[in-house]
Amino acid sequence: MELNAVDGAGFTDHHQISSYAADDIAALAAEGLIKGDALQQLMPIAHSTRAEASMLIYRILMQQAEAAAPSL
Secondary structure (H helix, E strand, O other), X not given: OOOOXXXXXOOOOHHHOXXXXXXXXXXHHHOOOOOOOOXXXXXXXXXXXXXXXXXXXXXXXXXXXXXXXXXX
């Protein structure tokens, strides 16, 4: 899976994202794999919940399944 970075990723708290992770977070957001909360916050300092981790894994698997599906 190739990801392309987008500056700031549209999160209101993007300044809290560590510099080493900023490009990867932006790329994941651009692909729709991470979305943030209703206030457009990623909350990069907070711990992830099991539900958030599960949704990320689900979105990755669904994207891979769609890419592997034969086109008609």
